[in-house]
Amino acid sequence: MKIVVIGGTGLIGSKLVEKLRKDGHDTLAASPDTGVNALTGEGLAEALEGAQVVVDVANAPAWDDAAVLDFFKTSSRNLLAAETAAGVGHHVTLSVVGTDRLPDSGYFRAKAAQEDLVKSGPVPYTILRATQFFEFIGRIADSGTDGDTVRLSPALVQPEAADDVASTLADIAVGAPLNDTVELAGPEAFRLDELARRLLSAKDDPRQVTADVHARYFDAELDDRSLTPGDDARIAPTRFEDWLSRSGK
Numbered sequence: 001m002k003i004v005v006i007g008g009t010g011l012i013g014s015k016l017v018e019k020l021r022k023d024g025h026d027t028l029a030a031s032p033d034t035g036v037n038a039l040t041g042e043g044l045a046e047a048l049e050g051a052q053v054v055v056d057v058a059n060a061p062a063w064d065d066a067a068v069l070d071f072f073k074t075s076s077r078n079l080l081a082a083e084t085a086a087g088v089g090h091h092v093t094l095s096v097v098g099t100d101r102l103p104d105s106g107y108f109r110a111k112a113a114q115e116d117l118v119k120s121g122p123v124p125y126t127i128l129r130a131t132q133f134f135e136f137i138g139r140i141a142d143s144g145t146d147g148d149t150v151r152l153s154p155a156l157v158q159p160e161a162a163d164d165v166a167s168t169l170a171d172i173a174v175g176a177p178l179n180d181t182v183e184l185a186g187p188e189a190f191r192l193d194e195l196a197r198r199l200l201s202a203k204d205d206p207r208q209v210t211a212d213v214h215a216r217y218f219d220a221e222l223d224d225r226s227l228t229p230g231d232d233a234r235i236a237p238t239r240f241e242d243w244l245s246r247s248g249k
């Protein structure tokens with residue numbers, strides 16, 4: 001089966017490409033670095049020739065409100081049009097648990113727009129909504145940093161390993177389109193401030209983490225329901241402490 005991974009050189013994309021290749025699939029890692037640009041359309045038609053499945057795990061290079069909205073809307077439109085022309089039978093998109101609950105965030109408005117285009121588009125689809133990757137917690141801490149202090153919401157999160165997200169995407173990509181949204185979350189819930197504190201402490205990072213219920217997460221205030229999954233979510237196996245000890249700190 002030929003599978004094209006848009007964003008195939010990124011964190012999730014490179015893990016997914018490796019897994020699909022190991023399983024014997026003809027897998028193309030597509031990104032601007034490999035001559036395929038979902039935003040301009042460059043190289044898309046050639047990349048999709050003969051493909052049965054496209055998995056979109058691209059991310060916007062700039063996250064200001066207008067740029068990120070344009071990225072997810074334009075790239076999704078370009079992909080769906082190119083897939084229709086190439087006869088692709090399954091479009092898989094990676095989104096975020098809680099996307100519809102954070103309208104104050106430009107990033108989440110852009111992900112919601114991406115989901116809407118996929119759901120109303122012409123190609124059979126599956127949307128996987130994942131929770132925060134363990135690998136992303138450092139960036140979350142950076143976003144709340146002011147000097148030596150990191151101000152973060154104490155809202156509940158249920159993060160997971162990028163490796164587990166890639167494995168689930170690999171399963172979805174080779175299955176039939178669900179024309180639906182499924183959720184994936186890690187095996188344990190944490191307070192976001194506590195999670196960042198544990199990561200920074202494991203890395204001997206001297207910044208102090210302070211809980212603040214009004215601290216914004218990519219422009220949105222959080223509560224315990226904002227980023228946590230529903231009852232039907234699939235649960236990824238890797239625990240935070242195991243990931244931490246394996247990640248070489």
Ligand SMILES: NC(=O)c1ccc[n+]([C@@H]2O[C@H](COP(=O)([O-])OP(=O)(O)OC[C@H]3O[C@@H](n4cnc5c(N)ncnc54)[C@H](OP(=O)(O)O)[C@@H]3O)[C@@H](O)[C@H]2O)c1
Binds near residue numbers: 011040057094
């Ligand atoms: N971070 C989280 O905790 C989290 C949680 C749930 C879901 N997600 C979703 O997961 C997805 C992937 O995230 P990630 O962290 O793996 O991203 P990443 O490591 O930043 O990788 C982004 C990928 O997108 C590619 N890309 C950028 N512009 C492109 C374009 N114009 N056309 C085609 N490809 C382009 C990049 O290619 P180059 O390297 O060539 O620039 C790279 O391969 C995102 O959609 C995000 O919303 C993230």
